[in-house]
């Protein structure tokens with residue numbers, strides 16, 4: 001039963017990662033270049049709103065599954081890896097790698113949150129205003145676009161690094177060595 005629950009938790013964790021990471025690649029490398037081919041600005045902005053809102057839902061569900069699977073994995077790590085009584089969390093690489101992973105996770109969530117709830121919506125609002133013929137300067141749009149790109153690329157790189165730390169935890173020959 002314990003093995004089954006462990007497998008289910010890793011499955012949830014990995015499914016969540018796929019849902020969280022996949023759309024980020026899709027948005028950056030498929031949607032952004034494709035959207036530039038939509039010449040009518042209002043149509044482009046409307047499509048942008050739909051796709052980023054859907055991305056928010058898919059990525060949010062992904063993050064939730066990551067947290068559910070991850071919480072189970074960290075609550076059961078001692079039993080699963082048969083850790084000897086009296087071994088402190090930071091005696092092994094496992095503890096140190098886990099804490100670094102959590103710190104990076106917090107930074108990544110702050111960056112993704114800033115992108116999703118602050119910069120992204122301002123960018124789409126500015127584009128919408130421009131499409132309506134409002135007075136929005138190219139300079140402002142450019143500044144928002146660059147900020148948005150920096151946030152999304154940094155968030156994606158951090159996510160890939162966090163995955164590396166996760167895989168290191170799972171590689172017991174490495175992670176269960178004395179620190």
Ligand code: HEM
Nearest residue numbers: 010017066067070071073074077159162163166167169170
């Ligand atoms: C609350 C947040 C998280 C917790 C508590 C958590 C916890 C864990 C733990 C304890 C393991 C190792 C399981 C073992 O001992 O075999 C693990 C594995 C892993 N984690 Fe996380 N994690 C979290 C978030 C994330 C995030 C955000 C990512 C990447 C986007 C991630 C990627 C991975 C990967 C790729 C593995 C390896 C899975 C495998 O064994 O094949 N984790 N996680």
